[in-house]
Amino acid sequence: MADISIGLNCPACGGAISVTEGEDTTPCQYCGSMLFIEGDKGVSTIAFTNKVAPPNAVASAQAWWTRGFKARDLKTVGQVTETYPIYLPFWRAWTRVAGWVCGYEERRHTDKNGRVTVERIPKEVMVLQDYNFSEIACDPGDLGIRTLRNFVGNTSFADFEMIPTFEATTSKDDAVTHAKNDALSRARSGARVPHVTFERLHVLPRRLSMIYYPIWVVRYKYRDRMYMTTVDGVTGQTMSGRAPGDPLFQSLAVTAGTSVGGLIAAAGLIFSGGTTEIAVGGLVVGAAILYMTYRFFRHGSEIIEGEFKEKKASAKQTLNDLGSIAKQIQGGMR
């Protein structure tokens, strides 16, 4: 965490104050007075300074157009229609997790006679770790931004009058709860105890900040359809975006996917030799590949990068759909 200038002065000597982000006390570097920063309900608020000019934001978006499986003529056909900066609010929390996770893991050994033995290895793991968490503090709409990755830069509220600012709409309590859940989940997975018999983990929220971060929105047109890209106003890197996909990649995916999926399903039936499990396995794998091909085809017309809610849901939905397909096939074979 870097020291940041918060644009305030020491009430004793008038000297400018630097404070570590998230801290609420600091000594004045000029007169030595101990100072206490009272935020809104204990939350310190900072705003990062925008460092990106409009041409740089457009250049960054256009560089993004050329990466990945996007339409190959996007750079020549795409037309930027609108470029503007906004300030988005983010919660940032520091959380410490301390405790123990005890339990065991099982290791299977097979001897030369094919006999399987299970070895139970007791484990006790101490967790003592600090975690950082960030999440957007308003409805991001279709921007595809939910967390903040960069925390380095100059801070100032000077741009606030010139750049439209989104108001924070989520509560401090919700942010703290999310930060605690995130830290707990990361601590548990970091402990790597597969079978837990005892767990005592304490989550200590240490600091909470509200960060206003500058983001450029670049909207553009491609063959009468509108798309957009967002660019980090501090680093100049693209953060999220939607772009047209390439028909060639779609066709290749459909051809290869249907061929491979069909072959595997057929091979499962032909070479099962009357064994139901092999036939079902072949059908399930084949169906899975066909289904993933279908989903790629369906969404292949648009390339989506970033933290879009619908994108996450579709990945989860894919797994659920695959599970139900497998169950239906197994049911049909019996």
Added chain:
Amino acid sequence: MKVIQVKCPSCNTPIYSKERDRLFFCDKCNTLHVRDGGAEKLEYEIAEFGKSAQGEKVYMPFWRMYSSFTITSKSVEGGQLFRLSSWLKGGGNSGSLFIYLPATDMDTNSMKYWSTTYTANPPRYATRLNFGGVRRLAASMNREEAKSLADFVVVTMEAEKPGVLQRLDYSLTVNDAKVVYLPFVYTQGGLTPAL
């Protein structure tokens, strides 16, 4: 956001410091206070340095929590339990103990070492009223955090011994928390107790 100059809640003297510290000590009237919504005076003790202490002196703040602890059941693979029971006043599966936790920022291994060392062997010392010009390390842990971590200390003491802990059912109540400044000296091996 507002910046205020920290002043002693007893005598209104401004507090001066070169370090960021969550505990504010008034050199004029020897009041220790913390700010969390408002100024709150804290109970504290400052231990006297041992006569043989050599080297650069420093005080390290600890939270000392008088706690009641009861073990209801336990399970250990390949070892024995009840290291804890030897430290409990009253013996058996329940009793009381002083749990120590460093209130200053330090690496996790050091924090674990000092907390388990002093909880297992509570320091004995004479007290004094002020720091006598000796530097003190800044505190970064508040009382609520210390109370939560008290639980971590006792489980750590039980877990870090031969055998692998599998289950420990217990209850822990922190009855009282006080700040204790313990004396240390800087040596080649780092900070060394100087009681």
